[in-house]
Amino acid sequence: MAAMFFVVTMALYFAATVSYLAYLLRPSEALSKVSLGMTAIGFTSHTIALVARMVGATDVSPPGFQEALSFVSWMLILVFLVVEYRHRLHVLGSFIVPLALVSLVSAAALPETVPTLTPMFHTLWVHITLSMLGTVGFAIAFVAGLMYLIQDGLLKSKRFNVLYSKLPALDFLDHLNQQSIVTGFPLLTLGIITGALSAEFSRGSYLNWNPEQTWAVVTWIFYFVVLMGRLTVGWRAKRAAYLTIIGFAGVILTLIGVVLKSHGPVS
Amino acid sequence: MHIVVVGLSHKTAPVEIREKLAVPESRMGEALTRLCSYQGVREGILLSTCNRVEVYAVVDEIEAGYGRIQDFLADAHLSLSSEQLTPHMYWHQGDRAISHLFRVASSLDSMIVGESQILGQIKEAFDVALTHKTTGIILNKVVKKAISVAKRVRTETKIAEMAVSVSYAAVELAKKIFSDLSEKTVLLVGAGEMAKLAARHFIASGVRHVRVTTRNPQHALELANRFGGIAVAFEEFREDMASADIVLVSTGAAHYLVSEDDVQRSIKQRMNRPMFLIDISVPRNIDPAVRHVDNAFLFDIDDLKARVEQNRGGRLQEAEKAERMVVDEVVIVRQWLQSLEVTPTIMALRMRVDDIKRAEVEKTLGRLANLSAPERELVEAMASSIVNKLIHNTMVTLKAEVNSSEGAAFVEAARRFFSLSDPAVSNVNGSASSASETGHSSQEDIRNTEEATPRAGSKMPDH
Numbered sequence: 001m002a003a004m005f006f007v008v009t010m011a012l013y014f015a016a017t018v019s020y021l022a023y024l025l026r027p028s029e030a031l032s033k034v035s036l037g038m039t040a041i042g043f044t045s046h047t048i049a050l051v052a053r054m055v056g057a058t059d060v061s062p063p064g065f066q067e068a069l070s071f072v073s074w075m076l077i078l079v080f081l082v083v084e085y086r087h088r089l090h091v092l093g094s095f096i097v098p099l100a101l102v103s104l105v106s107a108a109a110l111p112e113t114v115p116t117l118t119p120m121f122h123t124l125w126v127h128i129t130l131s132m133l134g135t136v137g138f139a140i141a142f143v144a145g146l147m148y149l150i151q152d153g154l155l156k157s158k159r160f161n162v163l164y165s166k167l168p169a170l171d172f173l174d175h176l177n178q179q180s181i182v183t184g185f186p187l188l189t190l191g192i193i194t195g196a197l198s199a200e201f202s203r204g205s206y207l208n209w210n211p212e213q214t215w216a217v218v219t220w221i222f223y224f225v226v227l228m229g230r231l232t233v234g235w236r237a238k239r240a241a242y243l244t245i246i247g248f249a250g251v252i253l254t255l256i257g258v259v260l261k262s263h264g265p266v267s
Numbered sequence: 268m269h270i271v272v273v274g275l276s277h278k279t280a281p282v283e284i285r286e287k288l289a290v291p292e293s294r295m296g297e298a299l300t301r302l303c304s305y306q307g308v309r310e311g312i313l314l315s316t317c318n319r320v321e322v323y324a325v326v327d328e329i330e331a332g333y334g335r336i337q338d339f340l341a342d343a344h345l346s347l348s349s350e351q352l353t354p355h356m357y358w359h360q361g362d363r364a365i366s367h368l369f370r371v372a373s374s375l376d377s378m379i380v381g382e383s384q385i386l387g388q389i390k391e392a393f394d395v396a397l398t399h400k401t402t403g404i405i406l407n408k409v410v411k412k413a414i415s416v417a418k419r420v421r422t423e424t425k426i427a428e429m430a431v432s433v434s435y436a437a438v439e440l441a442k443k444i445f446s447d448l449s450e451k452t453v454l455l456v457g458a459g460e461m462a463k464l465a466a467r468h469f470i471a472s473g474v475r476h477v478r479v480t481t482r483n484p485q486h487a488l489e490l491a492n493r494f495g496g497i498a499v500a501f502e503e504f505r506e507d508m509a510s511a512d513i514v515l516v517s518t519g520a521a522h523y524l525v526s527e528d529d530v531q532r533s534i535k536q537r538m539n540r541p542m543f544l545i546d547i548s549v550p551r552n553i554d555p556a557v558r559h560v561d562n563a564f565l566f567d568i569d570d571l572k573a574r575v576e577q578n579r580g581g582r583l584q585e586a587e588k589a590e591r592m593v594v595d596e597v598v599i600v601r602q603w604l605q606s607l608e609v610t611p612t613i614m615a616l617r618m619r620v621d622d623i624k625r626a627e628v629e630k631t632l633g634r635l636a637n638l639s640a641p642e643r644e645l646v647e648a649m650a651s652s653i654v655n656k657l658i659h660n661t662m663v664t665l666k667a668e669v670n671s672s673e674g675a676a677f678v679e680a681a682r683r684f685f686s687l688s689d690p691a692v693s694n695v696n697g698s699a700s701s702a703s704e705t706g707h708s709s710q711e712d713i714r715n716t717e718e719a720t721p722r723a724g725s726k727m728p729d730h
Contacts (some may be wrong), residue, residue, distance in 0.1 A: 155444070171447075240307055
């Protein structure tokens with residue numbers, strides 16, 4: 001049953017992505033309603049699929065990489081729906097829904113992975129959940145940064161097009177960017193600590209510098225610097241937008257590291 | 268009974284005429300009472316703004332009504348005769364009068380299409396009319412509807428969002444940089460008219476912190492007082508710029524007052540918080556090179572004008588949407604007005620009771636199968652007699668009140684009591700009319716009545 005709902009979800013997210021991208025270019029408000037409707041139904045179907053899988057699971061083995069990505073996709077849509085509900089920011093869907101779709105499709109396209117660590121006291125569960133929540137935070141920061149740069153560019157070049165009218169104020173995007181990092185960073189920190197603990201329990205070493213761990217540490221340091229820069233010397237606005245976009249690349253590389261670890265030469 | 272509007276506006280009359288007709292607020296009540304004292308004028312409301320003076324009224328006869336209202340308007344000013352007014356007036360009745368009111372309320376007839384003041388002015392005019400009881404069932408509904416149409420136009424079209432003046436355009440741009448203007452600070456440099464206007468628009472949009480600087484310190488103080496802000500010494504304003512989120516420059520200086528370095532320094536002091544700089548001066552007072560500074564957004568007068576032009580086009584499109592809404596809403600009001608006419612109501616009432624009678628007689632006779640023909644006739648006659656006696660008074664009252672000032676209210680009441688469907692609905696639904704008037708089950712009636720009751724006072728039936 002879960003598999004069927006996943007397919008339905010993917011189809012709906014795909015349709016919503018197409019319609020949200022069309023919404024970027026057209027002044028039609030109806031398009032945003034249709035897109036939102038499809039996203040909301042897709043989200044419901046996604047929730048059912050996730051619950052069905054959890055109920056159907058025979059053991060308490062920690063989630064594989066697929067499930068983790070699927071969870072990221074679900075969280076992204078959840079955050080979008082909350083922000084949309086509170087701020088009526090339809091255009092956010094044009095950025096987040098495609099990202100959620102990519103995440104979900106990657107989950108389906110990747111071969112099933114088996115966690116490389118032996119679970120101990122559910123620490124792996126905690127590690128994966130926290131890391132993925134951190135990832136969601138950085139993904140939202142990435143989207144906010146991207147929207148910031150677009151709106152900044154439109155204002156600077158004085159191109160007052162449809163996109164300009166749909167994108168929100170710069171300081172709103174900057175605030176969203178900051179909130180996402182402030183929320184995502186502690187989650188990632190805890191995610192890395194629990195990951196290291198899991199590694200210690202099962203392998204006897206906290207850190208063995210595989211691609212996942214290397215990129216995780218690099219990403220962590222990067223976001224730490226970005227956050228400190230913002231709070232102390234005013235790395236906000238355009239600079240913050242650029243930095244969070246770069247930082248998200250680190251997140252992606254870490255996730256690729258996870259895949260490599262399971263399938264590549266490093267294991 | 269006819270709805271009419273007689274009046275003049277910025278489109279038909281010069282300000283010299285409009286100002287003579289304008290009725291000050293203090294004399295509004297007296298004027299309304301005088302209006303309704305004219306013979307054949309049943310209800311009236313007077314809208315007097317700087318751009319229009321209009322009387323909406325319910326009159327017995329259209330032509331006579333037009334004449335009396337025009338006399339009323341001319342009477343307000345001794346130096347004007349009714350004839351002198353004629354070339355500047357317009358007269359509409361029925362649908363066109365309603366549609367005119369809806370367009371006025373929605374600001375489609377305003378000098379600046381989409382402005383929001385007019386709605387408030389209509390509400391005030393309505394309040395005065397209510398206080399002096401010069402409106403009745405018809406105008407109450409129509410004016411309330413006009414207010415709701417105007418609100419619908421504002422929420423469902425973008426007509427009000429589009430800035431069509433340079434200073435509005437500046438505010439609109441600022442809202443794309445700062446989501447909440449109330450915590451922002453505006454620095455006004457120089458005292459150019461446009462800049463002052465822009466500053467006023469910013470304050471109206473929520474800005475609470477204003478700083479003013481001009482070459483003449485006395486002048487700066489005066490302006491600061493007027494805007495509820497703080498005066499800043501002209502020599503120091505460049506250093507003070509970092510505290511301003513929005514900088515409005517408009518001086519007579521023939522050279523650049525603000526350089527790229529000044530802005531760069533301010534942005535740095537502000538820890539990269541964005542700055543919005545508006546240069547309304549000609550020649551320009553802010554170095555155009557400021558465009559290259561990150562997080563500083565500079566717009567000059569031409570940029571703002573270009574934005575205004577763009578909006579003007581968009582506003583026309585939105586106005587078309589609004590016009591279509593007005594047409595739809597007028598149809599709804601017309602249907603309601605038709606339902607207030609006496610003859611169709613009497614016919615509907617007759618049909619309604621005949622239907623009930625027929626159904627009940629058939630039911631009873633069905634059970635009493637062994638009655639003889641005369642006996643059957645007797646039963647039928649009794650049913651007819653009961654029904655007729657029951658509705659007799661209603662019929663007589665309706666006919667008697669047809670020409671009284673409360674006629675419409677009686678019709679409305681009769682329609683409610685006997686749950687007569689709206690005759691106009693039949694025009695929309697075609698054949699459904701006979702079905703809805705004849706084929707009701709009693710349960711349906713109860714439901715319809717229940718639905719009708721809560722709406723009683725205030726809302727138009729929405730079809």
